[in-house]
Amino acid sequence: MIQAPPPTKVAASIVRLFGPHARVDTLHVDSAAVLRISAGDSLLGFAQVGSVIGKDQPITFLVAIDPANRLKDVDILVYREPYGGEVAYEAWRKQFRGKAAADPLQVGRDIRSISGATISVHAVTVGVRRMLAELTAWHESGAIR
Amino acid sequence: MSRALARRALVALLASVATLRPGRAAAQERTTLGGYGEVHYANRTGPDTPGIVDLKRFVVYLAHAFNDQIAFRSELEVEDAKLEGAQPGGEVALEQAYLDYRLSDALTVRTGLVLPPVGIINETHEPPTFNGVDRPGFDHDVIPTTWREIGVGAVGRVPGAEGLSYRVYLVNGLRAAGFSAAEGIREGRQEGREASFANPSFTGRLEWARPGLKLGGSFWYGGTADADPALGTGAFAAPITLLSADARYDVGAFLFRAVAASIWVSDAEAINTRYASAVGSRIAGGYLEAAYNLLHALAPASSQKLNAFVRHERYDTQAAVPAGTARDETLARRITTFGLSYKPTYNTAFKGDYQLLRNEAGTGATDVLSLGIGYQF
Numbered sequence: 133m134i135q136a137p138p139p140t141k142v143a144a145s146i147v148r149l150f151g152p153h154a155r156v157d158t159l160h161v162d163s164a165a166v167l168r169i170s171a172g173d174s175l176l177g178f179a180q181v182g183s184v185i186g187k188d189q190p191i192t193f194l195v196a197i198d199p200a201n202r203l204k205d206v207d208i209l210v211y212r213e214p215y216g217g218e219v220a221y222e223a224w225r226k227q228f229r230g231k232a233a234a235d236p237l238q239v240g241r242d243i244r245s246i247s248g249a250t251i252s253v254h255a256v257t258v259g260v261r262r263m264l265a266e267l268t269a270w271h272e273s274g275a276i277r
Numbered sequence: 278m279s280r281a282l283a284r285r286a287l288v289a290l291l292a293s294v295a296t297l298r299p300g301r302a303a304a305q306e307r308t309t310l311g312g313y314g315e316v317h318y319a320n321r322t323g324p325d326t327p328g329i330v331d332l333k334r335f336v337v338y339l340a341h342a343f344n345d346q347i348a349f350r351s352e353l354e355v356e357d358a359k360l361e362g363a364q365p366g367g368e369v370a371l372e373q374a375y376l377d378y379r380l381s382d383a384l385t386v387r388t389g390l391v392l393p394p395v396g397i398i399n400e401t402h403e404p405p406t407f408n409g410v411d412r413p414g415f416d417h418d419v420i421p422t423t424w425r426e427i428g429v430g431a432v433g434r435v436p437g438a439e440g441l442s443y444r445v446y447l448v449n450g451l452r453a454a455g456f457s458a459a460e461g462i463r464e465g466r467q468e469g470r471e472a473s474f475a476n477p478s479f480t481g482r483l484e485w486a487r488p489g490l491k492l493g494g495s496f497w498y499g500g501t502a503d504a505d506p507a508l509g510t511g512a513f514a515a516p517i518t519l520l521s522a523d524a525r526y527d528v529g530a531f532l533f534r535a536v537a538a539s540i541w542v543s544d545a546e547a548i549n550t551r552y553a554s555a556v557g558s559r560i561a562g563g564y565l566e567a568a569y570n571l572l573h574a575l576a577p578a579s580s581q582k583l584n585a586f587v588r589h590e591r592y593d594t595q596a597a598v599p600a601g602t603a604r605d606e607t608l609a610r611r612i613t614t615f616g617l618s619y620k621p622t623y624n625t626a627f628k629g630d631y632q633l634l635r636n637e638a639g640t641g642a643t644d645v646l647s648l649g650i651g652y653q654f
Contacts, residue, residue, distance in 0.1 A: 188309035
């Protein structure tokens with residue numbers, strides 16, 4: 133089975149988002165693995181890896197949130213589709229930064245699409261919205277802390 | 278497999294499934310079925326022109342990923358619902374069938390029946406992706422959509438230049454024997470059917486994208502003589518050169534598109550002499566399209582779209598003619614299309630439009646009312 137992205141890619145993503153000295157612990161919630169990122173006594177945020185199906189292939193991505201449940205960033209870890217790789221561009225991903233679970237996170241409303249990459253754009257947006265909602269719910273309920 | 282081994286394999290499988298998120302997992306090898314299609318109704322003005330309904334396209338998309346790097350992808354198309362011996366129309370054809378070998382984000386090697394990356398519609402031709410029931414006339418008579426040929430190429434992102442991507446292919450060439458005055462290079466395509474490789478041709482595209490904006494430039498260069506001594510036997514004998522540029526820009530409720538292309542048929546005179554045709558030595562034109570999503574104002578919270586659009590096409594398959602060929606002014610086409618596209622989801626569309634078909638000669642003015650549905654998945 134795939135979906136496990138190369139650990140180096142996840143590690144590089146965490147370093148990019150939280151800095152080189154962040155500590156990473158893995159928490160298990162509802163069969164999901166959530167990465168808890170901290171430095172010393174302070175919580176820096178949470179991250180999770182997931183996949184959505186684009187046209188015919190899984191797109192593997194990472195979503196990171198800060199302690200206030202604001203989306204820090206989305207990283208595309210593995211992209212395997214023939215068209216639509218534009219979702220990995222920072223110019224597209226940065227639209228998600230600062231979003232909260234209460235935001236629409238809908239293509240055409242607060243997320244702009246890219247022509248020729250429509251399927252990937254919709255798939256990743258739905259995946260990020262779902263993951264942000266889950267992480268937020270778990271954090272608020274104390275399932276992750 | 279022994280029973281113990283089978284049980285162990287099952288336990289391992291269940292364990293690995295349990296660590297995955299439901300609905301987000303996939304086996305390493307996976308087969309995908311998809312498709313797109315469109316049904317049209319068209320009614321031309323004038324006497325003795327009853328409306329016509331047509332199951333224009335029914336396409337099955339079949340893909341298989343062998344692992345993270347190697348995938349096969351194909352589209353099998355039925356046009357006009359059925360084929361019947363001796364009757365015109367109808368086609369069963371492969372639109373694409375290729376193997377992708379992904380080496381990195383910057384390089385995927387693609388081999389098989391591929392789409393020359395020219396213009397907008399040739400590669401992105403699923404009905405919900407464009408306005409208007411039918412594809413633009415320009416994407417029939419100038420860029421011969423759906424254009425596919427057999428070859429090998431490379432696609433990927435340009436490293437170190439975010440937003441920039443490329444596709445380049447070496448494919449079989451066109452055959453001048455099929456060129457015509459009204460449809461330019463269209464019937465010169467070989468479409469993967471025992472195609473002559475007498476004239477290897479190059480095609481490619483550079484594309485720049487950011488949210489809401491995509492700009493592209495494409496080319497095709499190759500001979501068309503097909504080893505006919507009257508046209509020359511060299512690999513690049515009777516060459517054609519195609520250059521095109523396109524832009525798509527979505528801002529707020531507005532969506533804009535523009536495409537322009539020019540094709541130079543440098544040996545048009547010899548081609549016309551050899552095949553008694555009237556091919557232009559230059560084929561050129563383009564279109565501009567603007568659309569406005571009415572739901573942006575009427576129902577801002579909706580993710581549905583109701584696009585009102587207008588498109589103006591100007592193209593001429595005899596923009597220039599060689600010595601000995603008379604120019605036909607009716608081939609300088611001026612097509613204006615306006616209509617609505619209702620998209621309850623991004624991959625389904627209900628369309629209606631009205632077309633004014635005109636030409637430079639000012640003859641044969643025709644209007645067409647069209648309705649249609651389209652889907653992709």
